[in-house]
Amino acid sequence: MALTAQQIAEQRKQVEELIAGPDVGFAKALFFGRFKGELLFPYPVLPPEQQAAAEEMAERVRAFAQAHIDHMRIDREANIPDEVIRGLADLGVFKLTIPKEYGGLGFSQQQYLQVMEVIGGHCASTAVFVNAHHSIGVRALVLFGTKEQQAKWLPGLYDGTKLCAFALTEPEAGSDAGNVQTTATPTEDGSAYILNGIKHYITNGGIAHVLTVMARTPDPSTPKGKVTAFLVTPDMPGFEVLEARMPKCGIRGTATGKIRFTNMRVPKENILGEIGRGLKLALTVLDYGRITFGATCTGHAKACIRAMIEHARRRVQFQQPLAEFQLVQKKIAFAAAHCFAMEAMTHECAAFIDRGAEDYMLETAMLKVFATEHLWTIVNDTLQVWGGKGYFSDQPIERWMRDARINLIGEGANEVLKAFIAVVGCRGPGMYLKGLQQELFSGWRGFFRRLPAALGVGARLVAPWLAAGTPAVPVRSAQLQAPAQTLARLVRRFGLKLPHLFLALKDEAAFAQAQLIHERLADIAIDLYAAACTLARLDHLMQQPLANGAPAGRDDPYADLAAGRYFLELAFRRIRERLQALDDNDDPALLACARSMIPKFG
Numbered sequence: 001m002a003l004t005a006q007q008i009a010e011q012r013k014q015v016e017e018l019i020a021g022p023d024v025g026f027a028k029a030l031f032f033g034r035f036k037g038e039l040l041f042p043y044p045v046l047p048p049e050q051q052a053a054a055e056e057m058a059e060r061v062r063a064f065a066q067a068h069i070d071h072m073r074i075d076r077e078a079n080i081p082d083e084v085i086r087g088l089a090d091l092g093v094f095k096l097t098i099p100k101e102y103g104g105l106g107f108s109q110q111q112y113l114q115v116m117e118v119i120g121g122h123c124a125s126t127a128v129f130v131n132a133h134h135s136i137g138v139r140a141l142v143l144f145g146t147k148e149q150q151a152k153w154l155p156g157l158y159d160g161t162k163l164c165a166f167a168l169t170e171p172e173a174g175s176d177a178g179n180v181q182t183t184a185t186p187t188e189d190g191s192a193y194i195l196n197g198i199k200h201y202i203t204n205g206g207i208a209h210v211l212t213v214m215a216r217t218p219d220p221s222t223p224k225g226k227v228t229a230f231l232v233t234p235d236m237p238g239f240e241v242l243e244a245r246m247p248k249c250g251i252r253g254t255a256t257g258k259i260r261f262t263n264m265r266v267p268k269e270n271i272l273g274e275i276g277r278g279l280k281l282a283l284t285v286l287d288y289g290r291i292t293f294g295a296t297c298t299g300h301a302k303a304c305i306r307a308m309i310e311h312a313r314r315r316v317q318f319q320q321p322l323a324e325f326q327l328v329q330k331k332i333a334f335a336a337a338h339c340f341a342m343e344a345m346t347h348e349c350a351a352f353i354d355r356g357a358e359d360y361m362l363e364t365a366m367l368k369v370f371a372t373e374h375l376w377t378i379v380n381d382t383l384q385v386w387g388g389k390g391y392f393s394d395q396p397i398e399r400w401m402r403d404a405r406i407n408l409i410g411e412g413a414n415e416v417l418k419a420f421i422a423v424v425g426c427r428g429p430g431m432y433l434k435g436l437q438q439e440l441f442s443g444w445r446g447f448f449r450r451l452p453a454a455l456g457v458g459a460r461l462v463a464p465w466l467a468a469g470t471p472a473v474p475v476r477s478a479q480l481q482a483p484a485q486t487l488a489r490l491v492r493r494f495g496l497k498l499p500h501l502f503l504a505l506k507d508e509a510a511f512a513q514a515q516l517i518h519e520r521l522a523d524i525a526i527d528l529y530a531a532a533c534t535l536a537r538l539d540h541l542m543q544q545p546l547a548n549g550a551p552a553g554r555d556d557p558y559a560d561l562a563a564g565r566y567f568l569e570l571a572f573r574r575i576r577e578r579l580q581a582l583d584d585n586d587d588p589a590l591l592a593c594a595r596s597m598i599p600k601f602g
Contacts, residue, residue, distance in 0.1 A: 024428065025352070025359035027366060030528050031425040033495015035471035035488060040532055043344070043540035044351035046110055054111035060091055062118045071123035074253035075399050078245060080129055088126075089160025093119075094134055098142060102154045109288075109350040113295035117346075120296025121303045124403035125253030127296040128410075132203035132254070133157075136289040136411075137164030140212045140229065144273035144281055149231065153210055165208035167199040167232075167259070168282055174201075175416040177214075178279060180227050182261065184215035192268055193217065193230065195238070195261040206244030206257030209233065212285075213261075214278045226276035230266050238264030250402030287361060289411045290368035291353070294346035297371035300404065301339040304375075304382040307397065308332055311386050322385065331381035337567035338374040340560060344533035345370060362424060365417045366526045372407035373414060379404045415519075422518035425525055426511075429498045475535060477542040483568045487531050490575050494524055497582060516587050524578045527571040534571075538564040 026039040046054065069084055088094065096112045098104025107115075116135075120127040138157050141150060141164075156162035173179040182197025195215050199205065211232045219226040232239065243258040273281045309332060312323035322328045345367045352360040379401045383390040390397035408414050470492045473484035505511050541560060 027362035037474040043536040054114045065122040078252040080253045095158030109353040116295040117299035121299030135292040136166045162209035165204035165211045167213045175413045182215040195264040200258040206241045227278035229272040229278040231270040238262045287364040290364040294367045297375040335378040336563040340563040341530045344537040418522035419518045421522040475539045531571040
């Protein structure tokens with residue numbers, strides 16, 4: 001069913017409220033055909049003392065995980081033991097990024113993610129638990145809490161005596177976070193709010209001591225009201241745990257809960273952030289969760305690569321090790337290449353936060369989509385290399401596959417994030433081309449009525465693209481000049497493609513529902529960003545001093561360099577194919593098939 005004009009207007013207003021900002025980051029610039037190299041180059045490297053602290057903590061966590069986190073038992077019993085939670089707390093994992101003035105360790109995002117990579121490579125359930133508690137639970141309080149709220153809640157949350165959860169998802173509000181149905185009605189005296197509603201699929205939801213809950217509060221600007229965040233505790237009358245541990249396919253150790261609020265009174269002092277700004281808070285906090293996905297997926301991918309290669313070297317079939325077969329080598333190379341890019345993207349995104357950048361929402365969405373989709377392929381390939389042995393539960397491979405699947409759904413389904421990337425990325429070019437400064441989509445029909453005049457001043461309309469020319473990619477290594485030039489040309493091609501694409505679309509509704517186009521635009525932009533991060537990392541590695549013929553500080557530097565170079569080849573090929581597919585595709589046949597089949601069932 002087509003969206004109505006009112007629905008489009010509501011979505012446009014919501015998007016404007018959520019993404020408006022003065023800064024234009026790297027990803028948004030790609031849609032203009034620009035390459036803001038100063039945001040990625042040189043590759044971010046921590047000061048020696050910070051890197052040493054991160055490595056020390058990562059090694060302590062690795063040793064603890066190997067000795068005390070039994071990932072197979074956690075999966076089998078669907079529970080993370082209390083002693084594991086206590087051990088992580090004693091190590092300081094729950095207070096890594098909490099400011100030192102509140103008793104935390106004050107780690108930067110880059111430091112924190114090195115620790116999360118270790119946990120993600122050992123046990124996905126534990127990684128998701130920590131992410132829910134620290135990256136999106138505690139983080140909301142650190143970023144948006146008042147001094148009084150932070151002093152009251154943070155100590156128990158970082159020492160592990162209390163657990164945190166972030167309660168957004170509902171039966172009618174999954175990827176559509178703006179469709180929250182839980183209500184928060186102010187009392188007559190204004191001292192509190194009465195919450196009613198259900199939340200489900202909430203990690204830590206049934207065991208948390210403090211929950212950040214999204215609920216709809218009245219607002220004079222809209223009959224539906226706006227979403228506001230509240231701090232809630234399970235001892236409040238009306239709080240009910242319907243299911244503390246919902247059975248599920250993977251990450252079974254996490255306590256995924258379903259909870260209900262019935263006339264639950266929450267003091268107004270428990271409002272987190274501003275009234276009516278809950279969705280902005282949620283998106284900001286989810287940025288941190290999505291970056292953490294990058295780190296945990298990188299750790300998981302590295303575990304897969306190790307397992308794949310060790311088995312391929314050990315297993316002999318047809319008188320030779322599996323590692324000597326080219327189709328096995330293809331899977332190993334794909335995994336190594338995408339793991340290299342995954343790690344590069346994660347560090348670049350973390351550096352945005354550490355530098356205090358204003359605009360990185362698209363980059364974190366790109367990282368989440370890239371890391372989760374390619375990890376899924378890597379895990380599947382690992383199982384294929386292991387063959388029948390990998391399918392049995394006495395080996396970790398089948399669990400890895402079950403654990404990895406949720407990543408494509410959690411914290412924003414990848415299909416929704418791709419639409420988000422495309423729509424937000426196209427917003428700037430679309431507004432410029434149509435002479436609008438306030439609206440995301442309105443005015444398209446007026447633009448076409450003015451088309452003859454517009455053609456007369458076509459150079460002015462495409463000035464941002466023409467003036468920019470082919471962008472410069474600031475690599476230092478002479479060996480990387482050729483791929484840098486290729487990337488620059490592809491960025492320019494992408495930017496120049498958008499004016500033609502806009503002209504081909506009929507109106508606002510056509511673009512709003514052109515999800516097949518959204519997917520291609522997002523996939524192109526994601527690979528452009530991944531290639532840029534990969535180039536920055538390669539350029540950094542190739543500038544390092546040599547020790548015994550290899551860049552210092554790298555265990556296997558040539559494998560790293562080969563993996564990075566191969567990723568660039570793969571990404572460039574995919575980008576070219578998707579640019580071509582914007583004009584030459586089978587979309588009409590696809591849609592005809594789907595529309596023929598759908599009415600036949602249900």
